[in-house]
Amino acid sequence: MFTGIVTAIGTIRETTQQGDLRAVITCPWDPAGIAIGASIACSGTCLTVVDRGGSPGDAWFAVDISGETVSCTPAGRWTTGTPLNLEPALRLGDELGGHIVTGHVDGVGAVVGLARSGDSWRVDIAAPAALAPYIAAKGSITVDGVSLTVNVVADQPDGTCRFALNIIPHTAEVTTLGALAEGSEVNLEIDVLARYLQRMNSLRG
Template sequence: MFTGIVEELGEVTAVENLGDSSRFRLRGPLVTDGARHGDSIAVNGVCLTVVETQDGEFTADVMAETLKRSSLGALTEGSRINLERPMALGGRLGGHIVQGHVDGVGTVVERTPSEHWEVVKVSLPAGLARYVVEKGSITVDGVSLTVVDAGPDYFTVSLIPTTLALTTLGVKQPGDPVNLEVDVIAKYVERLLGAHTGDTAR
């Protein structure tokens, strides 16, 4: 489990196309410190398994399903990435419960700068809007954020200077894809209510 509090702004150092998958080499000295084969690290909100580590870098295999359902397929050598290790038992839940399972890919629609923050509007894929509510939580490229405005096919978030400086959201431009993970509690509530009413189609 993750919390959506990015620990390090890393970088893609190599991408190897394996046909039905890709192998990424990713630089992140902080998150690789003490990491071993089989450990998990969230990359732009996607939970990946460490294959090996060396000199502040780690490799991870990304299957076709993950490439299809996330924006990781758009990463190239030199791309900046948000990195987070799983929360340690007994640690602080600084953001919200994040699984590292992407629900869909949105697109940055527009950025509105203010003196001390920026409001960013992001498109919502069909079917996700029902899980997004004003003042609720959402994960964007692995960053736990609070929804400002929730529309039928979009939402907005306000980014403070720290988020702008220490995550990829500071440089994402209109048209750029972002990984979205909605609050898992909302999905469980929907499922339970559906079972209670007899609607188990979802």
């Protein structure tokens, strides 16, 4: 489990296609604190550490990425040089600063609008029809591993929806969201509570 509070930005240093895709990701952590078998959210995707090394402040860890994961995340996400939002798994006693996040990507959204809003950026994202019922104004959503609050939702005639959120300067600086542009694709994870509420409502129907 995670909270959607990013603690570092990592970069894919290299990839190799074995049975699965193996990626080596650099990060500014101490390798001694990265356990083999640990879970790390990489731009919202929960992956398992299979190797690690480096030195304090200049560490790296390796993960295996299944074909299913590659198919459920944005095209080109797992290529050399790609920056990733990193968050280690939540530990008992840690502060729940964002919201409960599982690290399971529910779908891919696309940035369809960017505009200044005070010192922040308003970002409009198009979400697929399968996720539209779970996205609500003032609800939580995870975008590329970052816990954010939905400002408004606009349902579309084809069953999809567009939602808007604000990226404050701090979030833009410490995550990859500051580099978003129109057309950028992002991992989306809906609020786990919304998932269960929708399921209960469907059974009542």
